[in-house]
Amino acid sequence: MFILPQIARQGVESFNAGKYFKCHDELEGVWRTKKGAERDYYHGLIQIAVALYKIKDAPRWAGAVSLLETGTGYLSHVDPEQVELDIVRLIADSRALMARLKEAGPERLGEFASGPMPLMHYRDGR
Numbered sequence: 001m002f003i004l005p006q007i008a009r010q011g012v013e014s015f016n017a018g019k020y021f022k023c024h025d026e027l028e029g030v031w032r033t034k035k036g037a038e039r040d041y042y043h044g045l046i047q048i049a050v051a052l053y054k055i056k057d058a059p060r061w062a063g064a065v066s067l068l069e070t071g072t073g074y075l076s077h078v079d080p081e082q083v084e085l086d087i088v089r090l091i092a093d094s095r096a097l098m099a100r101l102k103e104a105g106p107e108r109l110g111e112f113a114s115g116p117m118p119l120m121h122y123r124d125g126r
Helices: 006-016 022-032 034-054 059-074 088-105 106-112
Strands: none
Touching: 006 022, 006 034, 006 088, 022 034, 034 059, 034 088, 059 088, 059 106
16 A cells, blocks of 8 residues: 655645645655656546646646646546545546536636645545
8 A cells, every 4th residue: 555654734724725836845745755656656646636726826827737637547547546635536526627627627727726626535434
């Protein structure tokens, strides 16, 4: 099982608090040290965090859509039973957001900035 180190747990807290770039910074150092599926795990989490940053703080529709797609793609290569986070839920929530973004188009990106965003949940219910 891939156990989140303390700095990654802080990244989860930052993500859920809407501090997406801080989450990116906290996870990036861990990601750089990993290989294989564990690297894909962190890469996917980081890309989703940056996608949400591009919705909330640095409006870039194309970047947000692209990063949601690649981030969920990375996570889909990870066995959900091998990680502490509920990535099945995160993938589903992120893909649903991506579909809504695509339907709305770039001119309506601002409508999403104040709306609900996906959260990172632990599989054990924390």
